[in-house]
Amino acid sequence: MQSTIVKNKVEVTNDAHTNELAFQNEEKEKRAAELLIANKELAFQNEEKEKRAAELLIANNELAFQNEEKEKRAAELLIANKELAFQNEEKEKRATELIIANQELLFQNEEKEKRANELITANLELQKAEENIRKLNQEDIRKLNEELEKKVNERTEELKSVNSELESFSYSVSHDLRAPLRIVNGYASILHDEYNEVFDDEGKRLLSIIRESAKKMGFLIDDLLAFSRLGRKEIFKSHLDLNVLVSGAVEELKRITPYHARITIAELGIISADKALLTQVWMNLLSNAVKYSFHKENPEILISCEDTGDTIVYKIEDNGVGFDMRYAHKLFGVFQRLHDAEEFEGVGVGLALVHRIIKKHGGKIWATAVVDKGAVFYFSLPK
Amino acid sequence: MENQEIQILLIEDSIHDAELTIRALRKNNVAKHILHLKDGAIALDYLFGTGKYTERNLANKPMLILLDLKMPKVSGLEVLEKIAGDSTTHAIPVVVLTSSKEHPDVERAYQLGANSYIVKPVDFESFSQVVSALGMYWLSHNQPPYNA
Numbered sequence: 460m461q462s463t464i465v466k467n468k469v470e471v472t473n474d475a476h477t478n479e480l481a482f483q484n485e486e487k488e489k490r491a492a493e494l495l496i497a498n499k500e501l502a503f504q505n506e507e508k509e510k511r512a513a514e515l516l517i518a519n520n521e522l523a524f525q526n527e528e529k530e531k532r533a534a535e536l537l538i539a540n541k542e543l544a545f546q547n548e549e550k551e552k553r554a555t556e557l558i559i560a561n562q563e564l565l566f567q568n569e570e571k572e573k574r575a576n577e578l579i580t581a582n583l584e585l586q587k588a589e590e591n592i593r594k595l596n597q598e599d600i601r602k603l604n605e606e607l608e609k610k611v612n613e614r615t616e617e618l619k620s621v622n623s624e625l626e627s628f629s630y631s632v633s634h635d636l637r638a639p640l641r642i643v644n645g646y647a648s649i650l651h652d653e654y655n656e657v658f659d660d661e662g663k664r665l666l667s668i669i670r671e672s673a674k675k676m677g678f679l680i681d682d683l684l685a686f687s688r689l690g691r692k693e694i695f696k697s698h699l700d701l702n703v704l705v706s707g708a709v710e711e712l713k714r715i716t717p718y719h720a721r722i723t724i725a726e727l728g729i730i731s732a733d734k735a736l737l738t739q740v741w742m743n744l745l746s747n748a749v750k751y752s753f754h755k756e757n758p759e760i761l762i763s764c765e766d767t768g769d770t771i772v773y774k775i776e777d778n779g780v781g782f783d784m785r786y787a788h789k790l791f792g793v794f795q796r797l798h799d800a801e802e803f804e805g806v807g808v809g810l811a812l813v814h815r816i817i818k819k820h821g822g823k824i825w826a827t828a829v830v831d832k833g834a835v836f837y838f839s840l841p842k
Numbered sequence: 843m844e845n846q847e848i849q850i851l852l853i854e855d856s857i858h859d860a861e862l863t864i865r866a867l868r869k870n871n872v873a874k875h876i877l878h879l880k881d882g883a884i885a886l887d888y889l890f891g892t893g894k895y896t897e898r899n900l901a902n903k904p905m906l907i908l909l910d911l912k913m914p915k916v917s918g919l920e921v922l923e924k925i926a927g928d929s930t931t932h933a934i935p936v937v938v939l940t941s942s943k944e945h946p947d948v949e950r951a952y953q954l955g956a957n958s959y960i961v962k963p964v965d966f967e968s969f970s971q972v973v974s975a976l977g978m979y980w981l982s983h984n985q986p987p988y989n990a
Contacts, residue, residue, distance in 0.1 A: 634912060634940070635941075637941045637962075638941045641862070641962060643967065646858070646862075670966075676966065
């Protein structure tokens with residue numbers, strides 16, 4: 460159709476030229492169409508490029524983000540690594556400690572084994588010892604017992620013979636010493652009675668000294684024998700009403716040696732003791748109290764007791780001459796006297812006897828005193 | 843002396859003791875006829891008419907025997923045993939007089955029939971009183987089972 464249009468315009472000028480031109484136009488149009496297509500192509504390509512660029516941008520962003528993430532992870536990893544390193548160190552430390560602990564345990568186990576071995580040894584030894592003891596029980600102990608019994612019997616025999624020797628000695632002393640004394644006293648008495656006119660006053664005085672001395676020695680021997688007899692005597696305890704016993708002793712004393720002291724007896728209760736021996740104790744202590752307060756204007760004797768729990772302490776108090784406390788330790792010895800024999804008669808056995816009796820009963824005796832004010836004697840007896 | 847009636851037979855080895863006893867008895871007019879024999883063997887001869895007393899009239903019995911225990915040869919206890927064991931003598935009262943109460947044979951003496959056991963006091967006055975009292979008792983107040 461274009462060729463038709465171009466032929467119409469070129470008719471006026473040159474046909475040839477008109478042809479050329481028409482061709483060129485055609486060419487140009489072709490080129491333009493091609494350019495259009497090319498442009499379109501380019502536009503399309505640009506669009507594509509832009510699309511790619513946008514996609515790249517996005518991809519870059521993505522990459523940047525990913526990088527950041529990676530860095531973050533790296534940092535975290537670093538921290539995690541440090542943590543791990545620390546934990547490793549801790550683990551190593553623990554491991555070291557565990558090793559030490561293990562060694563310790565090992566050592567302890569060894570010690571335990573040692574101990575166990577020692578225990579086993581000890582047990583074995585014990586078993587041996589037990590066996591030995593068993594053997595001892597069966598044979599040696601019987602032998603030992605037999606030997607012991609033999610020894611005890613021997614000792615008993617010895618003691619018996621010593622005792623009987625002592626008894627025969629006591630008998631000899633009392634018999635053989637008393638007999639000549641009786642003769643001395645007796646013949647001196649005959650001289651005094653039947654030959655009275657032959658002697659002047661001095662002669663009579665000398666005779667009476669002989670008689671009195673012999674008499675006194677007789678008492679002394681009797682007391683000494685009573686003292687030694689007490690050592691061999693067994694005590695027989697019974698329940699004693701002490702008020703009855705002491706009142707009896709006071710009456711007996713009044714019968715033997717009249718006194719003018721006022722004696723006050725408190726409630727004394729009941730005690731388990733040997734009646735005869737305890738009566739002797741009270742007689743001796745009371746007669747002492749009477750004797751040593753005799754020269755006072757108003758002699759007073761107070762008898763009382765005190766319960767101390769395990770024992771009862773009896774108290775005999777007088778307002779007599781008392782004694783010097785410096786010599787208190789000599790009070791209970793045999794033949795010990797704290798007073799002038801001229802002033803107060805006695806041989807010095809009474810308190811030793813009392814001491815021995817109280818000791819035999821498991822009690823104690825002691826005394827306090829003030830010179831010229833009085834004495835207090837105490838003795839205790841177990842309940 | 844053999845056939846003389848005697849009131850008290852004193853068997854005592856100590857002549858001094860015997861003298862004191864006899865004096866005490868006479869002094870208080872307790873007894874006049876006292877025979878002292880100074881050991882157990884002679885005393886047994888006297889009581890049973892043996893030895894130097896074979897001629898003695900055994901019907902004459904002492905009213906009382908005072909007997910010391912501690913004597914040589916035949917002791918007081920042996921004498922006591924013989925007296926108690928014989929029907930002719932066992933009724934005679936026997937008082938044991940001794941120097942001490944320590945004698946281990948006090949009980950034995952009583953078992954053998956002693957009527958009394960007296961410890962002689964050292965003091966002559968007391969001794970004299972004791973001896974007189976027992977003499978008085980056995981000679982004057984006590985009725986013997988036979989005619990003395």
